[in-house]
Amino acid sequence: MHLNIKKSDFVKSGTEPSHYPEDIYPEFFFAGKSNAGKSSMLNKICNRKKLAITSKKPGRTQLINFFLINNNISFVDIPGYGYANTPKSVSKLWEKMVLNYLSNRKNIAGMFIAIDIRRGVEDLDRSMIDLCSSFDIKSNIIITKSDKVSKNEKMKSKKIVEDEFLTYKNIKNINTFSSKNGDGVIDVLKIIEEVCKNN
Ligand SMILES: Nc1nc2c(ncn2[C@@H]2O[C@H](COP(=O)(O)OP(=O)(O)OP(=O)(O)O)[C@@H](O)[C@H]2O)c(=O)[nH]1
Numbered sequence: 712m713h714l715n716i717k718k719s720d721f722v723k724s725g726t727e728p729s730h731y732p733e734d735i736y737p738e739f740f741f742a743g744k745s746n747a748g749k750s751s752m753l754n755k756i757c758n759r760k761k762l763a764i765t766s767k768k769p770g771r772t773q774l775i776n777f778f779l780i781n782n783n784i785s786f787v788d789i790p791g792y793g794y795a796n797t798p799k800s801v802s803k804l805w806e807k808m809v810l811n812y813l814s815n816r817k818n819i820a821g822m823f824i825a826i827d828i829r830r831g832v833e834d835l836d837r838s839m840i841d842l843c844s845s846f847d848i849k850s851n852i853i854i855t856k857s858d859k860v861s862k863n864e865k866m867k868s869k870k871i872v873e874d875e876f877l878t879y880k881n882i883k884n885i886n887t888f889s890s891k892n893g894d895g896v897i898d899v900l901k902i903i904e905e906v907c908k909n910n
């Protein structure tokens with residue numbers, strides 16, 4: 712069984728807990744390096760073109776954006792990290808905003824971290840994964856833009872990531888994904904269904 716998304720609505724944006732919607736539904740957030748394809752992934756699994764705003768220019772998503780799925784699941788698009796020439800003041804604000812989110816949000820059910828297949832896992836991704844582990848958040852690594860490489864390279868990239876995170880108990884799944892050709896969409900929907908079923 713996988714989740715069947717029939718309805719998806721933007722709820723609100725915010726930077727701090729007083730802006731968040733009520734914490735009554737299981738919540739999945741989408742994190743990752745800027746431009747890794749988080750917003751595109753969210754749109755693809757919801758089968759919507761412009762639910763979350765996407766852009767060729769990195770750093771498009773700057774607020775924490777909340778979406779309501781089927782009136783009983785919450786999705787969150789987190790601003791990306793690590794785009795070139797980020798001023799220190801901006802990365803400090805990002806850190807504060809995300810730490811605030813992770814430490815105050817009671818209904819977090821899982822994290823999807825987007826990793827661009829052509830870049831692989833980078834140190835900022837490792838920091839994000841470790842940070843989520845420290846909050847005991849169940850995490851899923853989604854290797855995005857799989858349409859950009861050959862089938863062989865796709866399997867190789869996945870294997871490298873699997874080898875690195877073999878011993879991480881908070882990493883629950885590692886999948887490839889493409890918002891262009893639909894690779895991995897069912898896998899993400901299955902993960903969400905499974906977590907919600909057990910909640
Ligand atoms: N070929 C291909 N391009 C993709 C895919 N996913 C995203 N892109 C492109 O990558 C760029 C960035 O995508 P976004 O979804 O906006 O990335 P993001 O991670 O939300 O970026 P920020 O909001 O800046 O953190 C856009 O030009 C997308 O069209 C994919 O699966 N395949």
Ligand SMILES: [Mg+2]
Binds near residue numbers: 765771
């Ligand atoms: Mg985005």
